[in-house]
Amino acid sequence: MTGALADVDHPRTGPPVHDRPWPQARRTARLAAAAPLPAEQVRLAAALGRTLAEPLAAVTDLPGFDTSAMDGWAVAGPGPWRPAGRLLAGAAPAPLSDGTAVEIATGAQLPPGATGVLRREHGRTVRGLLHGEVGPGQDVRPRGQECRRGETLLPAGTRVTAPVLGLAAAAGHDVLVVRRRPTVELLLLGDELLDSGVPGPGLVRDALGPLLPPWLAAAGAEQIGVRGVGDDRDLLREALRHSPADVVVTTGGTAAGPADFLHAALAEAGARLLVDGVAVRPGHPMLLAALPGGRHLVGLPGNPLAAAAGALTLALPLLDALAGRAEPPIRTESAAVDLPGNPEDTRLVPVVRTADGLVPLRFDGPAMLRGLALAEAVAVVPPGGVPAGGRAEVLELP
Numbered sequence: 001m002t003g004a005l006a007d008v009d010h011p012r013t014g015p016p017v018h019d020r021p022w023p024q025a026r027r028t029a030r031l032a033a034a035a036p037l038p039a040e041q042v043r044l045a046a047a048l049g050r051t052l053a054e055p056l057a058a059v060t061d062l063p064g065f066d067t068s069a070m071d072g073w074a075v076a077g078p079g080p081w082r083p084a085g086r087l088l089a090g091a092a093p094a095p096l097s098d099g100t101a102v103e104i105a106t107g108a109q110l111p112p113g114a115t116g117v118l119r120r121e122h123g124r125t126v127r128g129l130l131h132g133e134v135g136p137g138q139d140v141r142p143r144g145q146e147c148r149r150g151e152t153l154l155p156a157g158t159r160v161t162a163p164v165l166g167l168a169a170a171a172g173h174d175v176l177v178v179r180r181r182p183t184v185e186l187l188l189l190g191d192e193l194l195d196s197g198v199p200g201p202g203l204v205r206d207a208l209g210p211l212l213p214p215w216l217a218a219a220g221a222e223q224i225g226v227r228g229v230g231d232d233r234d235l236l237r238e239a240l241r242h243s244p245a246d247v248v249v250t251t252g253g254t255a256a257g258p259a260d261f262l263h264a265a266l267a268e269a270g271a272r273l274l275v276d277g278v279a280v281r282p283g284h285p286m287l288l289a290a291l292p293g294g295r296h297l298v299g300l301p302g303n304p305l306a307a308a309a310g311a312l313t314l315a316l317p318l319l320d321a322l323a324g325r326a327e328p329p330i331r332t333e334s335a336a337v338d339l340p341g342n343p344e345d346t347r348l349v350p351v352v353r354t355a356d357g358l359v360p361l362r363f364d365g366p367a368m369l370r371g372l373a374l375a376e377a378v379a380v381v382p383p384g385g386v387p388a389g390g391r392a393e394v395l396e397l398p
Contacts, residue, residue: 022313022346022380025278029288029317032274032296036324037180037246044169047160049220050178051324056154056164059172061144066110070139073101073123073130074114080129087111101130110140147171157326159220179324181222185245186212188228189236189252189262190302195228207304207369208251212311216249218398219316220323233261233268240269246295246322249315252302254285262287262299271297275314279345282366283309288318303366309348312378312395332391333358333379339392341385348395350375358392372397 020028039053068074075081077098086103087093093111096102101118102111110117117139123132147153153171158164160178168176186209193206206228213223229239231253240248253262266273266289275288283306287299296318300310320327336357341347350371351358358379363370372378379386380393 019277019279019284020275022278022280025275025280025286025288026313026317028275029298029314030321030327032288032290032318033321037182037322039177040180041175041177043175044165044173047168047176047178048162048165049217050160050176050181051220052154052156052158052160052164053177053179053324054156055152056158056168056171056173056176058147058149058151058153061149062146062171063141063143065143066114067141068104068106068108068110068117068139069141070117070119071106072104072117072119072139074104074111074116075101075118075130075134076111076113076115079118079134080126080131082128083125083130114140116140155326157324159325179220179322181220182246182319182322183224183244184216184221184247184249184319185224185243186216186226187236187239187243187248187250188226189231189250190228190259191231193228208300208302208307211304211308211369212249212251212300215308215311215398216315216319219319220325221247221319231259231261233265236261237265237268240265240271240291240297243295247315247318248291248295248297249300249311250297251300251307254287254299254301266297278310278313280309280313281342281345281347282306282364283313283348284345286310286314288314301366304369305350305364305372306366308369308372309378312348316398331394331396333394335379335386335388335390335392337388339379339381339386339390341381341383344383346383347381347385349379349381350377351379351394352376357389358394 076096081099081101084100084102087108088105089107093109096111096113115136116134118132118134123130188206188209192203194203195206199205209226224245229236253260270292271289273289278286283301285301289297291297298315300307334357336354336359350361350364353376361371361374378395386392
């Protein structure tokens, strides 16, 4: 092996990296992103799925004033009270004097002088006076109950979900400072792939074009293209050289068959291999390379489940790091039955959760997707396996 392909050093250390143990391969993928992508300011509607580049702080107290937590009456002092009108959310309240009450809606600002809220179902009117029992501060949301202005609500590295958007809006934000999305181009390699219809002899339907983009998007990526590249070394080399994406993801061509041109094309494109084969089943011939210009390539095997294993191992950790997301903690769960292992390699096994623990699914061959389609998660089974009652690391499916 010569040229660029001989340079298979870890980006920070130096030993060769062939058939990396699975945990080290995932770690290498995260370390390949030397730093998260730059920050940018976007409006709330454009921030979903991004990652906070700085802590989210409250711009205002939340709530910004004392509010009623229930429909009923705001009352002042001990009862009974003389009703004095109605107060809806959004209205500016007039002060309330002792012995008076004002009908109030949930979320409306509490009038100055009010001592509590009498719930509608707890109040009764007798001869024009309102009667009921109300303790001081009852059913009142005091100003700043959830947060005070300037208080940090969420740390940097938090993924922006729909609840995060709601919290940001409630706390007074119109824009968020988030990481730029990593861009991804998906190259589907092979002359045998069809994107529609029932395949004829020697042809197969492409399963990865539909499967991978949602997974990559879940990792915060912005997909800029999906295209097929035939079994032609020159075409592949030029596609790698000229892709504008932060991360190029390829399917197929990672092994050493007569039409597997990815290694040669990477060498000619000036790439540097970081991972070239992982000790995992399925998905052993996956790879990770640094492309010129600070870009990266993740080469996934062509078999569907093997490609999914490669995405979980290399593509998603790399994209998470580029997007600035914090590394998730390792989660383990109990096995309901024996999870057989490979003597030397890690196994990634589609599983479902039962009351007794994890149960593996059938149809877990490298070319199969039936088990993955039924799976709730993927169990990481170390060499030698996990006995019933033992614990296995679990990867959530995107």
